[in-house]
Amino acid sequence: MTASPFNPLLRKLEGYTELSAPARAALTALAARPAYRVAARRDLIRRGATPAHVYLICDGWACRYKSLPDGRRQILDFLIPGDLCDLNIYILSRMDHSIGAITALDVVGIPREELQALADAHPQVTRALWWQALVSKSCSREWIVNVGARSARERIAHLLCEMFLRLESVGATDGCSCDFPLTQADLAEATGLTAVHVNRTLHRLRETGLIVLADRRLTIPDMAALKAAGLFNPDYLHLDRSEGH
Amino acid sequence: MTASPFNPLLRKLEGYTELSAPARAALTALAARPAYRVAARRDLIRRGATPAHVYLICDGWACRYKSLPDGRRQILDFLIPGDLCDLNIYILSRMDHSIGAITALDVVGIPREELQALADAHPQVTRALWWQALVSKSCSREWIVNVGARSARERIAHLLCEMFLRLESVGATDGCSCDFPLTQADLAEATGLTAVHVNRTLHRLRETGLIVLADRRLTIPDMAALKAAGLFNPDYLHLDRSEGH
DNA sequence: CGTTCAGTTGACCATGATCAAGAGTGGTGG
């Protein structure tokens, strides 16, 4: 259990909307329960399950994914500290995809009723959670564009931009660098490419100086250039608080 | 304005969850306002707009799409009768994509406050709307798999299965046939293929007897076979009411 | 030390893209 596991969520929500002191305190208290640890590469939630908790990632990276009958896998999203697994607080439905740990994970499970009660008591929290749900939908749409319309180089550049900005929004970056635990196989499953082709594409991105990526650490010396290479437009992340009302 | 524009939405929501008589009446009344017509191939909502209404498609087909700076377009979803455009009833955020009419459209615009009031008054409605939002998220995820992990043949077969089942759930099919207004270019933009390749792939699907598609009309003689061809698993549509609680 | 896993590189291949041309259809305006 980390010292203040909830910080990333608070930080993210406050990027979206203002939170009153009581709302903030309530959110902090909510997650002030023991985090538990999931080993790297293990599943946190399996397809077909009906989880009674909403999981909050406190530390580490996870991914949503779906498998096809013949073993092909598609990663649908990456989850980083501050992300909530599934906001099914109103409806208990069967998972149609799985969530797997990339790295070792610290997570807390929040009972649905408790989150619901909190949302009922604090309209600001409701709004912040809605915002988070809408943003995650918006991300899904952008991923469709990524795998459907962009070239290999653009896909990877775009994904790197997205992850860097998301990490930045929860304070998990360090200047123009960040930890980056994804393997090339992970990148392949997220972008709809093969690991071999990801390797070659990363090679070219490195060659042209757009990224420095080694030892699970990513540096983006010139973000504007990488954004251009990935046709990246950050609107869909809705990181700008002023957009809200 | 059609005779009972709201039927598709009611029918769809009742597929998800039970509605009390008053809830049903309120939903019907909500849409008992004049529908207006959008010409085929016109935009209903443009990227960057902040719509004050939630639009309900009463008749016709529309699509969500995003454009890249160089003109490439990716269709993100198709909207059919009974579909609500954007459930931003809590948060007014700027559209990060556009919605365009495929065919001529009959739509009604429901003021956000009114839908919100209805949801507040009828918890069943809230639940049904949440369900609809979660299902649409689930569809987005499946589309990522479609364009990211499936072959051309699989993508098209999958899309045809999805649309047919969705049409069936609002009563817009006729045995194993349905109206199908998409052009091959539309299919291409939805599947991340070129129109030429869609043409050839459809040709092969027709050749093997999996589909009959001509004159904007689709017939699926053997749904099980088409599902197999598209690696289609209908779970993600959450059409089964028993899944709810 | 042997094993496993991530990364790398080369050779070759195939799916699907691109370019191009023509047929059929429907709509529109002179």
Add this chain to the structure above:
DNA sequence: CCACCACTCTTGATCATGGTCAACTGAACG
């Protein structure tokens, strides 16, 4: 009413992006 235009579908020829198969390196780990 007909000529013209635009759009959709179709097909062929050729190309390229990215996939497949395979072998090797180095690091991590028991």
